[in-house]
Amino acid sequence: MSETRKLRMGMVGGGPGAFIGPVHKMAAELDGKIELVAGAFSHSAERSREAGAGFGIDPARAYASYGEMMEAERKRPDAIDFVAITTPNNLHLPIAVAAMEAGFPVMSDKPATASYEEALELEAAVKKSGLPYGLTHTYAGYGMVREARAFCASGKLGKIRKVQVEYLQGWMTKPIETTGHKQASWRADPAFNGPGGCIGDIGIHAFHLLEYITGLEVTGINATLRSVVEGRRLDDDCNELVRLNNGAGGVISASQVAAGELNEVRIRIYGEKGGIDWRQQDPNKLVVRWLDGPEEIRHAAAGYLSADARGVGRVPPGHPEGYIEAFAVLYREFAEGLLAWRRSEKNPLPTTLPGIAAAVRGMRYIERTIESSRKEGWVEF
């Protein structure tokens, strides 16, 4: 293939009423390297066609099932180059496996699977297939998260001692899953979401950011999961203490019943020389507080940033980039990785792109958090 043509994406999920499907499309296409050309957008053939029309794709390529899509696409001369998975969690594994068996690389929404056991299965399948696998931990795509990561790696903070991570939302404050709210309904149902509720939906982002930015690993968890809303079958609130592999300690707090919060993702990391602070709702800044000097605010796209941070931006300093742009960074890196893999490069996927290792860690995190909460105390990771 010519590297100048766009990579062709086939999407599973993203039918009418979905939030994340359209985001995947916009993000995938933003940098001009990928186009959505096919999809199995719904398990209803009609709704899949409807979604396909909305996305402007060839009606013949709006399939009624992902199996049908894999089957049909592999035979086309202009077949899709990879599969994007945007369904509820319970389908992530079977779709990923089917895609890889059909020879398609996979870009999956998080969490990678519905359980830790499934994650191990996925890992085996990825290894066996040798195909690129990416995981859209969106927040990892923000420029200033890259700056934070480079900051930690540079040693400027000294040894890391303490972390505070939070991910607070309020949209499930009421039992909206009982009143037909599509997003809430599957998230509150273990059959679709897996055993973790809030912890699997957003706690996992907090955990991933922690390990992604610090480069450290969580080694112990002491968690309390609660189902605050009466009758809710999965957790909607999580507070936990964590230990890291360098001796540092900290807190992860996640909630979907923090009434009034929108999407408050924040991570603070303290080392021997200072601390850093990033908030997703003001994403183009990284606050650095020094033990012995003025507080600093580093701005996205500025010339003084690390190469990693500068490399992902599209507009000059002071012109905000947001959620879709961060998401698009991951797709851009996946596209680059996919091309590198076709050129048979070793380790083709950029290390900045979350992949199968992050997938397994994340599912392990959910499993361990649930176990800790069940036994009301510390567990090893």
Next chain:
Amino acid sequence: MSETRKLRMGMVGGGPGAFIGPVHKMAAELDGKIELVAGAFSHSAERSREAGAGFGIDPARAYASYGEMMEAERKRPDAIDFVAITTPNNLHLPIAVAAMEAGFPVMSDKPATASYEEALELEAAVKKSGLPYGLTHTYAGYGMVREARAFCASGKLGKIRKVQVEYLQGWMTKPIETTGHKQASWRADPAFNGPGGCIGDIGIHAFHLLEYITGLEVTGINATLRSVVEGRRLDDDCNELVRLNNGAGGVISASQVAAGELNEVRIRIYGEKGGIDWRQQDPNKLVVRWLDGPEEIRHAAAGYLSADARGVGRVPPGHPEGYIEAFAVLYREFAEGLLAWRRSEKNPLPTTLPGIAAAVRGMRYIERTIESSRKEGWVEF
């Protein structure tokens, strides 16, 4: 044509080193209604081809001049549907006129032309052609600017009494136009930028936001333009008092030598009952301060916003949208307007999309500001 196919855009400008060309492409394509298929990206045929390859378009449609593009495209069965203008200001008029003479609607970067006289010429050409004309006053595309506009129109603030608008940058603090900086070089040269420097580049955004949000008109100007950097041929700083047609008064301040500022666009509007405050660097909020109650922060995408504000967002509250998304709102509205025009609807362009009227007002603003500064006192608008 089928309305489901994407509209085809031909772009003039946006060659290697340009900032705004790639932004136009990303913005135009974000919502899946438009695709860039052709362009005259540079007056160098080779550089145009190079840019075209970067954008992934058919090499045959990377033209060496806009004239060539109009000529060739009008003959194609898959001709472009409209022309996007992203060149330095001096070319805006001739390109727009050529496009309209060739029957192509126009989406133009601001300022609309290089002088007020040219703007009148443009207005005549638009009227004569009957073609849709849109102007990318980016900030008008932000959801919370729409909320601010709806707020003013609703009368919730009572009669408007005072406005404070600022647009502060620092990137031209040093004489960078003398050292090969592409963006700065043409902006500091009257032959390319027209007679206004800072006032034409960013002051015009501040002015547009003022009229766009309040629905009022500036009727008097008392301005001081300065070329702060020694040897600079155009103004790089502007402070001015303004009078509005309802008796309100205020200040517009714009600068490209406010060292340390990135892209500080802020507008505050005070009425009899309260005031509103919007900052582009924190664009997903609108601050409302009431005379008799707590301060309010309204968040993008929230259910309590006006229909105008809610209508433009793509992601849930708390997931930031930024500059590219705001830009894309204007392209989306232009696309909708273009289709409505093809269906022969009356007034096909949405009133929320800046058009030829804003183009003329903006150029008049530059002309009047320069005149006021020259005579060091008030001028009628």
Next chain:
Amino acid sequence: MSETRKLRMGMVGGGPGAFIGPVHKMAAELDGKIELVAGAFSHSAERSREAGAGFGIDPARAYASYGEMMEAERKRPDAIDFVAITTPNNLHLPIAVAAMEAGFPVMSDKPATASYEEALELEAAVKKSGLPYGLTHTYAGYGMVREARAFCASGKLGKIRKVQVEYLQGWMTKPIETTGHKQASWRADPAFNGPGGCIGDIGIHAFHLLEYITGLEVTGINATLRSVVEGRRLDDDCNELVRLNNGAGGVISASQVAAGELNEVRIRIYGEKGGIDWRQQDPNKLVVRWLDGPEEIRHAAAGYLSADARGVGRVPPGHPEGYIEAFAVLYREFAEGLLAWRRSEKNPLPTTLPGIAAAVRGMRYIERTIESSRKEGWVEF
């Protein structure tokens, strides 16, 4: 006595190099109801005299020991009206007991004593004496903390479900107690500070704010105390999960090794209808986030605040009050309580002033936190 004369305060502690002694003086005197007239400022007679001269008191009333002060003052016709305790923690109990035995009401810095056992002893002494006892949990004196408290009591948030409290400092990031830093030296020494380090110095403030604002009680603790700095004898970092008596849960995080943080006291409380958020470094605001409406910022001294909040301010909205003013609110309430007690009113101390009950709760908190950390799991409060 005439109620118009100022109450006379005798202070123990606050000698040269102390931070909190001078704050007590300024705070006590700010509202014109109290004056410092005597003191045992240091266990060195000379340094006590020196401090007395600095404070501008009669040299004859700068005593060499608190015992001497009690003895001498009780005989004077213009005796002190009460004793303020501002020493290291290990002396709080003996001084309070001596003062009460001499008939003097007591206003004490926190923590009330050096251990929970001592707190019970103190409680018995206070009950036996029948004298007013106040505790300077400074943050309880901020107007917007009063607003937060009134907000919770009013039921506007609905049932409280989740709390996040943090108190982060960085000043003990290095082992400064080994290099002659007066403040750090006694705080890092169990003989002076008691068994809790960070938890006793600042964690207790976080705990107090939690119970003070919500009106709830902590019933369970799951804590990790760490001595992050090598060789430090007391904890300098604390993370803990808590359970409250209404079923709510949450997190308290306190640190003195959060490098770069100054004095970050923040409390967030989430109920069924919304959440509130207060930060000491921006103390004149209370942020209220509603589940179904715009975020609100309530400003100190505004007319729309609760009577409790309005009652404590001194200047109009927009004129910031700070730490000393908050401290002074407690002294003002203590003075009012003291006068009410002299008039033999029942329950003379305002319920808004932390007293002996808070003293006991606080010391229990320290004791329980240490116990939880020792056994690495949940303990009942």
Next chain:
Amino acid sequence: MSETRKLRMGMVGGGPGAFIGPVHKMAAELDGKIELVAGAFSHSAERSREAGAGFGIDPARAYASYGEMMEAERKRPDAIDFVAITTPNNLHLPIAVAAMEAGFPVMSDKPATASYEEALELEAAVKKSGLPYGLTHTYAGYGMVREARAFCASGKLGKIRKVQVEYLQGWMTKPIETTGHKQASWRADPAFNGPGGCIGDIGIHAFHLLEYITGLEVTGINATLRSVVEGRRLDDDCNELVRLNNGAGGVISASQVAAGELNEVRIRIYGEKGGIDWRQQDPNKLVVRWLDGPEEIRHAAAGYLSADARGVGRVPPGHPEGYIEAFAVLYREFAEGLLAWRRSEKNPLPTTLPGIAAAVRGMRYIERTIESSRKEGWVEF
């Protein structure tokens, strides 16, 4: 006299309902160097006595008029050491003159007099008397304003090019002076307030901050004063362009009808290398934006601040100081200056304390602004 005794203050003004009188008292006394002992608090003898009782002073020293106070106090062995003036503006000059004729140094609220002519008279009287004269431009007492001033003086910003100063309030949005509001009534009446309304009440603070921090002088003014509220006799809104003596330019904006604003005092100063930004409602920070590096936030009381800034604080970093503390800094400096003057030191008043020169500049500013607005154009300062 012994320098250890407190200086005795006699206050004129500050009777029941006054805002600024009690602030003067708290501020004067905060640092333990001054005590209020006498006053002519109202032109009603009864109300003066009432106020005196509230302040806790000897009833014999609550005088019915300032003349009576001067007369009586000069004869006392424990006479007041100076006079503080806190009345409406029209009385500032006669009281100051009377005080100085009686041999009393003067600390006056701003504006210094009711007109520029009076300011010249005052200047002559001060010179003739040789007595210390201080002016309470409160904002000059903030530590971070001192830091800003030191920053400009240090040359770290390079040559200053642009200033933006604003002082926005909303409390006179309605015609409250017609409904018995004491503060508003005299401020809206030229007989009490002088010819400037908003400009004299708060615009003068903005002007003073500008000259105080930059060390530059305003040389030209182009102002628009408006009486926005119908029937109001004095201006309630002011926008103006200014020129400075080094060629810099800028804007001053002041309003008392900016509905919803509380007390928004903000100054931004841009030089060749960066800019600084200070807001009174967040007073313990100074934002520094560099052309070529991360934004900085400097915090009050930090070790890295200039000596001038560190010298004025009372509490450690992170413990906010506010309006009363800033005010108290001026009184402390006045007390120090008064003692230095008694020791016959040359130039006894600290240069950081606004004095008679600032008084004259300020009144000139009001006069020139009114003149500029009258002629609708530039005037020389």
